[in-house]
Amino acid sequence: MKTLNINLTDANYNIYIRNGIIDNLEEEISKVYSGHKIVVITDENVEKLYYERLCSSLKKYDLYKIVIKPGEKSKSIETLTEVYSKLAGFKISRSDLIIAFGGGVVGDLGGFAAATFLRGISYIQIPTSLLAQIDSSIGGKVAVDLKEGKNLVGSFYHPKAVFIDPTLLKTLSTRFLHDGMGEVIKYGAIRNRELFYKVMNFKDDNELLENIEDVIYSCCSIKKAVVENDEKDNGERMILNFGHTIGHAVEEFFNYEKYTHGEGVAYGMYAITKNSEELGLTEKGTVLDIKKVLEKYNLSYNIEGLNNDKIIETAALDKKTRGEFINIILIKNIGECFIKKIKKSEMNKYLKV
Numbered sequence: 001m002k003t004l005n006i007n008l009t010d011a012n013y014n015i016y017i018r019n020g021i022i023d024n025l026e027e028e029i030s031k032v033y034s035g036h037k038i039v040v041i042t043d044e045n046v047e048k049l050y051y052e053r054l055c056s057s058l059k060k061y062d063l064y065k066i067v068i069k070p071g072e073k074s075k076s077i078e079t080l081t082e083v084y085s086k087l088a089g090f091k092i093s094r095s096d097l098i099i100a101f102g103g104g105v106v107g108d109l110g111g112f113a114a115a116t117f118l119r120g121i122s123y124i125q126i127p128t129s130l131l132a133q134i135d136s137s138i139g140g141k142v143a144v145d146l147k148e149g150k151n152l153v154g155s156f157y158h159p160k161a162v163f164i165d166p167t168l169l170k171t172l173s174t175r176f177l178h179d180g181m182g183e184v185i186k187y188g189a190i191r192n193r194e195l196f197y198k199v200m201n202f203k204d205d206n207e208l209l210e211n212i213e214d215v216i217y218s219c220c221s222i223k224k225a226v227v228e229n230d231e232k233d234n235g236e237r238m239i240l241n242f243g244h245t246i247g248h249a250v251e252e253f254f255n256y257e258k259y260t261h262g263e264g265v266a267y268g269m270y271a272i273t274k275n276s277e278e279l280g281l282t283e284k285g286t287v288l289d290i291k292k293v294l295e296k297y298n299l300s301y302n303i304e305g306l307n308n309d310k311i312i313e314t315a316a317l318d319k320k321t322r323g324e325f326i327n328i329i330l331i332k333n334i335g336e337c338f339i340k341k342i343k344k345s346e347m348n349k350y351l352k353v
């Protein structure tokens, strides 16, 4: 088992990475939770595939479940209200525990419900998608979307532990495995050149899956270091958003129906690096390597039908905006990134698509 400890001023928790860990949770959970009642928040897909196994692994607890519909549309105030009602119906108290068992939507929504119900209940993340295992389950960002934009209502609220079982990825569709690879490539591009070229050189998805535990560990190690230095996202943590300003705008441009988060980020990394290479801020040839790795995982670097003005308009609302300025993340070369503060009037130069 690989373990990482996240050590913050007000929170300290472990990330456990092990094949088959969902079959052996009782001992680890009892180290962070001494009660009996657990509510599992999950979605219909994960419930069908893995809920029975989770139950067998948590026999000594009284389990309750809340099952939401899969997909980003569930990360809403409406679903959150339903979750609150169910928690109230189960008579959950502050000394009980929530487990968010699913992908990014379940993790963000379940975490936000835990952060706010009764002003805070302990929770544990058991992420089941690659994207959730390497990114959204770690670092305490929990949120729901508004119709005006993604993650607009949220909090920083850390879990008591994160349990990552790479074997769960075997049932992930190729599209969603590659969606997660968008974020893996991001980690390589900003902080780990070796990881970037390692995933670029895997023969195929089988070789990727054979090595996925190490890949997950590398990504989580980067996230740990960044979050420990800047938990509240005022400085260094922004680097985790490489490719995201354009990526989010692309997701929104297509109403969150055509491109997944990782696909948007993949395109965003390519587009911003193409611009920064042309502006002489990135070493020549870098964007070509990004293109090669995106091609390998079937991620788009060329998207038809985008409207540049609309993308810039949406990007201007990004959470990295500070008054008349916006912080953008660029890479100098593969493995080395920096934050650049630009005027909103210069956005077209850096963020054009």
Ligand code: GLY
Pocket: 135, 136, 138, 139, 141, 233, 237, 240, 241
């Ligand atoms: N997913 C970016 C962050 O956690 O800051």
